Amino acid sequence: MLDFISANAGAIQMWVAVACTLGIYSILYKENKIYRFFEHAFIGLAMGWTIRTAWVDVLYPNFYQRIFHEGRWWWILALPLGLMLYLIYSRKYNWMARISIGFLLGLSAGQTFQSFAGLYYKQIVTTFKPIVPQAAEGSMKAVTLSGAINNLIFLAIIICVMTYFFFSFEVKSKVVQKTANTGRWVLMIAFGAIFGSTIMARMALFISRMDFLIKQFGGTFVPWLK
Amino acid sequence: MEHSDPVNSTLTFIICAAILTMIFRSRRGKQPFIRRIPGLNAIDDAVGRATEMGRPMLLQPGLGGIDVITLQALAILAYVARAAARFGNRIIMPVADASFIPVAEEAIRESYNLEGRVESFRAEDIMFLSDRQFAFAAGVAGLINREKVATAFLFGLFFAESLIMAENANQIGAIQVAGTPSTTQIPFLIAACDYVIIGDEFYAATAFLTREPTLVGSLVGQDIGKAVILLICILGVLITTIMGPDNFLMNWFTPLWWKR
Amino acid sequence: MSILEKLQTIDRRIVYLLLFLSVGLALIPRKPLPVIPSNQARSAFEAIENAPTDKLVIIGADWSASTRGENGAQTIAILHHLMKRRLPFAIMGFDPQGPELVAAEAEKLAKRYNYQYGTDWINWGFRPPGTINATLKAMVRGFQEGMKQDSKNIPLSDHVRLPMMARFKDINDVGVLVVVTPSQTFESWVAFVQGIKGTPLVFCPTAVMAPEAYQYLDSGQMVGMLTGLKGALEYEGLVKEPGRATAQGLALSVSHILIILLIVVGNLGYLAQKRRQKSQQGVG
Known part of the structure; x- marks a missing residue:
């Protein structure tokens, strides 16, 4: 049996992959037992993969190996902090888990300062764009009429969208209300563009599976499909 | 900070100071104004529909674990759970992070407790499916179809799996209310859901529903921060237009690392 | 209900069937x-085309098999370009499958381009996603401090087995960053790696994530981007290595045409329904 499997590993792998793909796609017709079987198989497989990753890629190289192979015994001091996280399941001692959670939240909040500066401060500077045509100066390129109009639209959109996202000001002025409404419209246009882009992403993933079914799988039986 | 300069540090300080000041003011009992988010009205309608149909409601806190966005989502879902407890609806809450289960359980149990219906709370309806994105989505899709949920509330951090879940709920005719700060997922939620709370409205919704002084204060503080940044942008454009690209504001705000 | 109105309620299974067939x-x-x-895509190509050959290229592979349809094709096209130019590169990632999948493709191409592991390329392997910011910050200061060992557990300080690591020490030795990811990990790469020295960063997202990156292109925090499968298709053309994306290009275009037609058809139905309701109200 084992010999048969090892001798035909490639073919078995392909047949299993085809069955899984078609099984999961069967929900497109309607919810059914075949889909349910593959859904549970998929979840189980993913769980197994997660456990494998936790040991092979995280705990073994970063913890076990450090302590027992490299002799860095002091790494064990991190263990109580990690184990305290499991006390979240105890109603009596879950306050101890909050110490670890607080530690992790504090760490990520601290990093957010640098992340915020690194991501957004440069973008603040890049909004400083002239809204009238200008000649080239130093390393800066010339701003043409169309460039200036672009920059003006850019500034108007920033103002409109940011106005829409103010929550703590009671807006009575009609101008501000209209600005915020324009912001909402602009957002909807942007969401439309994102939607289009995502259709492409979804199609790419679908095409990849179809490529597998037709060219790789179908191609083994009908050579001209390859 | 490795890539900061005095001007950027000052800006960070101003934003933080505004947030902290407003939090402390709010904690002292000075409740500031927050405008109502239109999508929030839909929550009560959706709960009402599930009650009429006698079918369960799906509460989905996204793919996040114990993080700020997911905890804020939980505050909204706890509000929904309270309404569910009041009307005797069953809720189903699949999660993608096992460590989030006890936190969610505690919040939802508390909602039932506040309505005096703690005996109706079913801990087994808050379940871990998988932490793998698409395995989780397949599990939620299966649940939606099997349980024929009447309404679905999708609040939290979503990625590519959002459409799979929203589309499945849409196919069985569930009313859906969603809210996420994940910009790229908002379009699908708009397409597949009945009501959507977009971007920063998500944080405002939490503050509005909970009236928690820390959340309300930080929301107002953030508004001040946003106003400061908007003002800097407008000033920057005007000064660059008048003085050209090599101006004092541009030089102030250009971080040191960018000049290298 | 008129025929036009029926167009709005086409059974979704017919739509799926049309998509399968087309x-x-x-x-x-x-x-x-x-x-x-x-x-x-052209800017991304130019960034790699102009990268100095004595500097390292780091490939951040934060994707998994579920987005292979897009990220896989992008990665292969980039690897072709790196190897054609004989640029040394290192693979790392914060998704357990990412570095394994990229290394598998690199091994296949290494034979063709005569690339030696440890000399011309290296796989630093997977690091837990929760440590992304800390790992990247440490890596910027020094690769040995941040990564310590490669995916085969060889210490980066072992310059006999990994001679290339004697040449490359920290962020100053990096010519280009290539970040292939369907998730938001690119933000950490921009904030904690690119921003430190202004290293050119080429971004390869899935098409879903691409719209979120345009402001980084505008600000110069990213020099180029390959948008999903279309980006891979364009890059394959630029490096003159037609591959998976080129073969799937027609299918992608056909699927887009079908979706556009369905949107038009659905909207025609909607307009017809609206007109009928209006005329009924008028009669009533």
């Missing part, structure tokens, strides 16, 4: 479509 048929012809590369 994509299936479009995958069979072998003749590729002509492609005009976008500005961001």
